[in-house]
Amino acid sequence: MTNDEAGERTDTIRVSLVEDDDEIRDALAILIDATEGMTCHSTFGDCESAIESVSKDPPDVLMMDIELPGMSGVEGVQKIKTAQPGIDIIMLTIHKDDDLVFKSLSLGATGYLLKDSQPDDILRAIRDVRSGGSPMSSQIARRIVVSFRKAEESPLTKRETEVLEKLCEGHSYKMIGADLFVSEETIHFHIKNIYQKLQVHSKSEAVAKALRDRLI
Amino acid sequence: MTNDEAGERTDTIRVSLVEDDDEIRDALAILIDATEGMTCHSTFGDCESAIESVSKDPPDVLMMDIELPGMSGVEGVQKIKTAQPGIDIIMLTIHKDDDLVFKSLSLGATGYLLKDSQPDDILRAIRDVRSGGSPMSSQIARRIVVSFRKAEESPLTKRETEVLEKLCEGHSYKMIGADLFVSEETIHFHIKNIYQKLQVHSKSEAVAKALRDRLI
């Protein structure tokens, strides 16, 4: 392991573990250490101690149980990723479809593994995450894909949507009017209707709603 | 497979294909028809004809080449998904990491497959997409995960971020001041600084930038 050379990570992948179950933790450590190209860098039974150590001596990859006593894995992801953005974090879970997995991915985790995955799958996920992938089940992938898809049906008319798009670009009534070749008053009219339909009362509120609900 | 019972779709999965290469299209059709639990419902050489037929007689799953003569697969996804939101669309591609794949996923595709995938992988993807998954490579998954993560570093101070959050909720200067127990003028001051840092000139533009760049 720790060979020096230059290059950021042509060499051994250092893996750390955060897992409260001793048996699982030890088994993973042994598996990783027995594999060429990776080494178990450190192990922790809880998030708090992991956070402290990891900021001093960061590994390349961190595998973290999503359900931990004390600070949850989700919270841990946020803290560790803030302190050490370079670490790739893989969440470990027993549930296939867990809201927590989804949350931790959006907070900074890069992939996730089921605890009872085959050794081969575990090792593949570690390499995968290090070479720019996000290992995860297709069920989780679906939820992520859906979450950033455009709304299928909007209450707005075509023209109103057009106006809303311009609003989101920060244009004034006057500029939008010029862009769409109608008068400023017409834009005013459309925007009043947009406000009514979206139940908002200002440009910024409309923009926030449009972007959050992916109306545009 | 085809047991009937109740349930919404215990029976055969109807698959349609859009692929301009005759050989690939025929090979896929044969593979699908030879597999228990699915049937090849219809095939098309281009998007235009697929769109017409599919709106009359929709399949369960549509496999679509991402690069087609005439209308591109990406455009096709958008049109078909708008007309028939119930169809699960799997994109076919030869490139592993293609911007087009990413685009089509955000426009309504549910998964994607490499054209040279093993037959088993193809059949698995079809079943997968039908049972609520999004089959895709971990490289694509990573790009999607990253695209909705919060910005790691914001140019804004803590206070400014706080103000920006309130802006995104559509509050006025006065309301934000009341919320944060400072004067309206102070909010005015913070917002001027936010505008400078984000290079914007209005509330709505700031909100748009904040939400798009995930500063909050």
Added chain:
DNA sequence: GCGGCTACTACCGAAACAGGTAGTTTTTCG
């Protein structure tokens, strides 16, 4: 201890916006 950053307060004038009312024309669809 001093400069730099952050947080806060204040005043001004021009511009933009929000909400209301009151119309006309065009498109869409039963």
Added chain:
DNA sequence: CGAAAAACTACCTGTTTCGGTAGTAGCCGC
């Protein structure tokens, strides 16, 4: 065809925002 929806124009009034200038105060690091 005729009703309904969408697109368009206009005016008015009070409120909010934007950009500029100007000053106070606390905290941190060199």
